[in-house]
Amino acid sequence: MHAFNLQPKKLSLAEHLADLAVEALIDEADLSPKPALVDRRGNGAHTDLHLGLMHASALSLWPAFKEMAEAALECGGIDLPLREALGRIGREGEAAMLATTGGVNTHRGAIWALGLLVAAAALAPESSVASAVTLRAARLALLNDRHAPQPLSHGAQVAQRYGVRGAREEAQLAFPAVTGLGLPQLKRSRVAGAGEQNARLDALLAIMTRLADTCVLYRAGEAGLQAMQQGARAVLDAGGSASLGGRRQLHALDQQLIALNASPGGAADLLAACLFLDRIERGDGLFPGVC
C-alpha cells in the first residue's frame, strides 16, 4: 500500500455516525466564548478540566458511539435488548472516558444524549428529521435497563432536593431543550446572518434560558440556576452573540457564573446533541461514501 493513500476511506454507517458524534463534541468544546464552560479561552468555572482533556475525552468515545450504532443496526427495532445493550456500551464508554481523563467526568451527560441519538439515527437513517430521531431516542430512554446501577449521582441528589427533571427525563421527553430551543435558535440566528459561531453560541444560550441543568443546581443551587437562565435570556434579548449589546451581556454572564461556580455542563452536552442533529438533518455528507 502507498504511504500516502489519498482515496477517502469508505465508512460504514456506524463509523460515520460515530464521527458525527465526536465532531459535535469537539465543536462544542472549541466554541468560544461560552459562559463558565471550558473553551478556547480557558477552563471557565472548572479546576479539573481543560480543552485538551475535552478533546481527548471526545475522541475516546468514538468506539462506544460506533458500537451503539452497530447494536441498533443489528437489533433493527426499539426493544429492551437494544436498550440494555446501549446501557452496557454506555457504561463501558464512561469507563473509557474516565481512564482517558484520569477520573474526571467530562462527558457523562453527552454519552447518554448522543448515545441514544446515534442509536436512533442508525435505526432509520432515511428518517433524519430531528423530531423523528429524538422521538425514537425517547422511546429507547423510556425502556428500563434492568442492569443500570442506581448510584446517588449529582443529578439524582439535585432531583430529590429541588424536584427538577434531569438528563434522564430530558431524553424521555424527546429532548425538548434541543428541538424546542437550541435548534430553532440555531436556524434563526443563521438566517439573521449572525455567522456560524455566533449562531451556535445563541443556540447554547437558548438552551440555558430554560434548562434545569443539574450541574448548575448541584454546584450553585437555585440562585445559580436563576442567574444562568436570566443571564442567557438577557444576552438573546440584547441582540444575541453577534451584537455588541449581546456580547456585553455574555461577558457579564460569564463573570457571574464563574463567581457562582455554576458551570452549565448539561446545556453544553445538549448543544453537542443539537449540532449532531443539525448535521444529520442537513445530510452533511451523511450517506455519500458510506457503505
Ligand SMILES: CC(C)(COP(=O)(O)OP(=O)(O)OC[C@H]1O[C@@H](n2cnc3c(N)ncnc32)[C@H](O[C@H]2O[C@H](COP(=O)(O)OP(=O)(O)OP(=O)(O)O)[C@@H](O)[C@H]2O)[C@@H]1O)[C@@H](O)C(=O)NCCC(=O)NCCS
Ligand atoms: C441517565 C444518566 C444521564 C444519569 O443521569 P443522572 O442525572 O442520574 O446523573 P449525573 O451523573 O448527574 O449525570 C447527568 C449528566 O447529564 C448532564 N445534564 C445535567 N443536567 C441535564 C439536563 N437537564 N438535561 C440533559 N443533560 C443534563 C450533565 O453532564 C455534564 O456535566 C458533567 C459534569 O457534571 P458533574 O458530574 O455534576 O460534575 P461536576 O459538577 O464538575 O463535579 P465535581 O467536579 O464538582 O465533582 C459533564 O460530564 C457533562 O457531561 C450531568 O452530569 C446516564 O448517565 C446513565 O444512566 N448512564 C448509565 C449508562 C447508560 O445507560 N447509558 C446509556 C447509553 S445511551
Ligand SMILES: Nc1ncnc2[nH]cnc12
Ligand atoms: N465545554 C464544557 N465545559 C465544561 N463541562 C462540559 N461538559 C460538556 N462540555 C463541557
